[in-house]
Amino acid sequence: MRIAYLSTFYPFRGGIAQYNASLYHQLARNAEIKAYTFTRQYPSFLFPGQSQFVSSSDPADTIPSKRILDSINPLNRHLAAKEIQSWEPDLLLSKFWMPFFAPSLGKVSKILHKKNTKSIGILDNVIPHEKRLFDISLIKYYLRWQDGFIVMSEQVLDDLHQFVPNAKYEFFPHPIYSHFQPNIPLQEAREKLNIPPNKKVLLFFGFIRDYKGLDILLNALKLLPQDYHLIIAGEVYGNFNKYQEIIDRLQLQSSITLLNHYITDDEVPGIFSASDVCVLPYRSATQSGIIGVAYQYNLPVIATNVGGLQEMITPYNTGLMVEKIDPTELAKTIEQYFNKNLKEKFSANINLFKSKYNWENLAQAILDLYKRILSQ
Incomplete structure (x- = not known):
């Protein structure tokens, strides 16, 4: 054939x-x-x-x-x-x-x-x-x-x-993607990114476009305690000005690691290994290749319940859904994830998705x- x-x-x-x-x-x-x-x-x-x-x-x-x-x-x-x-x-x-x-x-x-x-x-x-x-x-x-x-x-x-x-x-x-290099130890990954080892690290990954809701996540970060940290990793479509304005207005500079460029394959393992959860605060979606990358690293996902995102998460119990596209609801869901120590449980469940x-x-x-x- x-x-x-x-x-x-x-x-x-x-x-x-x-x-x-x-x-x-x-x-x-x-x-x-x-x-x-x-x-x-x-x-x-x-x-x-x-x-x-x-x-x-x-x-x-x-x-x-x-x-x-x-x-x-x-x-x-x-x-x-x-x-x-x-x-x-x-x-x-x-x-x-x-x-x-x-x-x-x-x-x-x-x-x-x-x-x-x-x-x-x-x-x-x-x-x-x-x-x-x-x-x-x-x-x-x-x-x-x-x-x-x-x-x-x-x-x-x-x-x-x-x-x-x-x-x-x-x-x-x-x-699930399989071509990226494997995980590296969490402490090593965070040292490379200058992130303290005791932080609760959120990851926003991929091309930055309006419908992906980075502004929602930035406003949610302001509602979280000081021990939370956000990695923004990806190239912006257009310019980053409106997001930088939010960061400056909310005084979030010290709580963010900003990698505002196209992320090469060599950078991917360190970014995902340094993170505790991948966050998709999307306004609209059908599916997401970002979830496929996160699952390669057994990294759970928190996502807004739009399009088909829940189909890759809920049936496999590999993350949490946010029912309302709102910074307050997103912040509450993120705190729930950490307060209930769900990372280990969700990470283990990702293997079922991988096998299928x-x-x-x-x-x-x-x-x-x-x-x-x-x-x-």
């Missing part, structure tokens, strides 16, 4: 590329696979971060991908499809996380569909967090040319059914879905 995997791969960086690399390796054990990626992924107006590309200091997974697809040049799509078709794949696999990519990915799927190549879309989201004009038309176009779907949360499945009521799909939450939702099982779910598509 031949699988063409068209998505974000090296030299691009970030969680999407890391997800694709992990799945690529697993699929390669049971099929022939080629990775294809973008010549241009985002135009600058859609990517307010520092860079879309891996830096020389970041030891990225250098998947041997071929750069063929320009996301915004319609004249390029036939050429990209022709390049993939020349290999005669049985399956085209793509990843969908925002409508912007629908015209390019959807067109390639459409062309290959006419050549009897089946298409499966891995859906991070169907309806985006930050909505724009024409989203619905773009979403419909991409979904139309997929034969099946991998959905990561019930929220995504519900959204999919709004557009494709009879969709063929496999439900599979975001797997790993990359091997995801690869098998994709192959099973492909067989089901062929049979029907």
